[in-house]
Amino acid sequence: MQMKKTGVLLVRIVLCLLILASGFIGMKKLKGMKKAPQKVERKEPALxxxxxxxxxxxxPVVISGYGEVVSRTEVTLPAEVSGRVIFAHKDLQVGAIIEKDEVLYKINEQDFRLDLKSAQARLKSLVRDLELARKEYARVSNLYSKKKVGTQSTVEKGEQAVNAISNQIIQVKQTIDQVKLQLARCVIRAPFTGRITELFVDQGEYVTAGKNLLTLTDDRDLEVQVPLDSRDAVQWLRFQTKNDGQSWFGLPEKTACNLTWTEKESVRAQGLLDRVVRFDSQTRSLTVAIRLQPEKSATFPLVQGMFCRVDIEGRAxxxxxxxxxxxxxxxxxxxxxxxxxxxxxxxxxxxxxxxxxxxxxxxxxxxxxxxxxxxxxxxxxxxxxxxxxxxxxxxxxxxxxxxxxx
Known part of the structure; x- marks a missing residue:
């Protein structure tokens, strides 16, 4: 019985060894059939x-800033005399272009003409009175000096009469000049060719001296006031040599500038650096004025109210x-x-x-x-x-x- 168990165990061991040996032989054959991988040269990646x-x-250093186009010449015309407006320009409306010396308003001048006629009549009367007074003065003066007729007091009274009438004539002439000036002020003319930007009075209204009539703006004389960083401005802007004792910034050189409308870059204009406007101690900014040169604009012109970028050429x-x-x-x-x-x-x-x-x-x-x-x-x-x-x-x-x- 014991011999039989030992024989079975030996058989099992032999079978296991045969299986392992066949597996090892098969693996060797498969390994021999496998081809070695090709060697690939690894390249460094390039950026x-x-x-x-x-x-x-x-x-050149270019200093940039932003500002709004404004007119250098904008005038609000007031009435200089009181009265009713009897005439107004036919194109009197906001946006209308008025040529220089065109009549904008006429104020009723009837009262002033009556005053002028009265003063002129008074002047004629005084001139005649002066002539008579001079003759009387000459007569009494000759009688007293040559024939001792009359008194010195009579002669002096004659001279006083001449002086009094002369003074009255001077006063009446001044009155005539004042009335003529008031008559001239009854007609309000455009001081320059410009655009009406504000309108306060129309025909038929009664105005008093000092009341604003309209605002006239010259669209051909424009500028942009641009705040710049004060350190940039002082370091890079080109200034003329300051006079001795001058406490403000020197005048800047007439430097060429480019202006571009922020809403559309194709709308541009040329300008010149004109002056230093002010220094703001709170924002540490230096505001300069750029005067536009509309005749050098190659595109649609910049107009008042447009917000623009300004490029100023500074030092190199x-x-x-x-x-x-x-x-x-x-x-x-x-x-x-x-x-x-x-x-x-x-x-x-x-x-x-x-x-x-x-x-x-x-x-x-x-x-x-x-x-x-x-x-x-x-x-x-x-x-x-x-x-x-x-x-x-x-x-x-x-x-x-x-x-x-x-």
């Missing part, structure tokens, strides 16, 4: 970038590199390409104007600067330049120069 080639240049930055603003990080670094790889470079930013940054240090002529926006690239990464190397120019508004200006 696709666009670059610009920089070169130091001299560029010498020996600077102009880059797109996006190419410079907040840490004032840029990425340059050297031997086909990316390198981080610290730069000195002199000024930023909208989409441009002006670099004064950290770059050299003809270096390639990456302008593609990258997020934390690895230093010395391989780069692939997508476009041919380009040069960058400051994207500034063209400023037209005055005739004869350098």
């Amino acid at each position: 696709p970038v666009q670059v610009v080639q920089v070169q130091a240049k001299t560029v 930055l010498d020996n600077v590199f102009a880059l797109p603003r996006a190419a410079v990080s907040f840490e004032q670094t840029v990425y340059v390409v050297q031997e086909g790889r990316l390198h981080t470079r610290k730069v000195e930013v002199a000024r930023i104007e909208e989409n441009m940054a002006f670099i004064t240090g950290g770059l050299k002529d003809w270096e390639q600067v990456i302008v593609t926006r990258l997020e934390n690239p690895l230093e010395k990464s391989l780069v692939n330049i997508l476009d041919p190397v380009q040069s960058v120019q400051p994207v500034l508004q063209p400023v037209q120069k005055e005739a004869g200006e350098e």
Whole structure:
């Protein structure tokens, strides 16, 4: 019995060994049938970038601001005499264009003409009285001096009569001049060619001296008052040399400016920097006035009330590199390409104007600067330049120069 159990166990062990041996042999055959994988050379990935080639240049600084177009010449005409308006211009309405010296209103002048006739009649009477008084004075004076007839008192009374009438004549002449002036003021004329912007009185109304009649605006004489950062203005605007003892800003040079309507960029005009208007200590801003030159506008003219952007050409930055603003990080670094790889470079930013940054240090002529926006690239990464190397120019508004200006 014991021998039978031992034989069964040996058979089982042998079967297990045969199964393991056959599995091992089969695995060896399958491994021999497997082909070795091809060796692939692993390439370093390259960053696709666009670059610009920089070169130091001299560029003008452009100071920008915003303001509303207003007329330099706007007059509210008052009535200078009292009376009823008997005539009004046929086009007397807001928006109408009135030519210079056209009659706007006529005020009833009948009372003044009556006063004039009365004063003129009084003057004629006094002139006759003066002639008679002079004759009487001459008569009594001759009688007293030559024939000793009469008295010195009589002669003096004759002289006093002549002087009294002369004084009355002077007063009446002054009255006539005043009445003529009032008659002239009964007719209100346009002092210049302009547009009616406000209308207060119409025909048939009674007005008193000092009452406003209308407001006339000259649309050909416009300006924009623009508040600028005072530090920018003082540093970059070009001022004339100040006189000794002058406590206010010097007069700015007549610098060319571009004006653009904020609602539509195609509506533009040219202007000249005219003067410094005021300094605001609370906002630390310096307000300057730009005088428009409508004859130099190539598009639809700017008009009063339009809100505009103003670009003023200031002093020049010498020996600077102009880059797109996006190419410079907040840490004032840029990425340059050297031997086909990316390198981080610290730069000195002199000024930023909208989409441009002006670099004064950290770059050299003809270096390639990456302008593609990258997020934390690895230093010395391989780069692939997508476009041919380009040069960058400051994207500034063209400023037209005055005739004869350098």
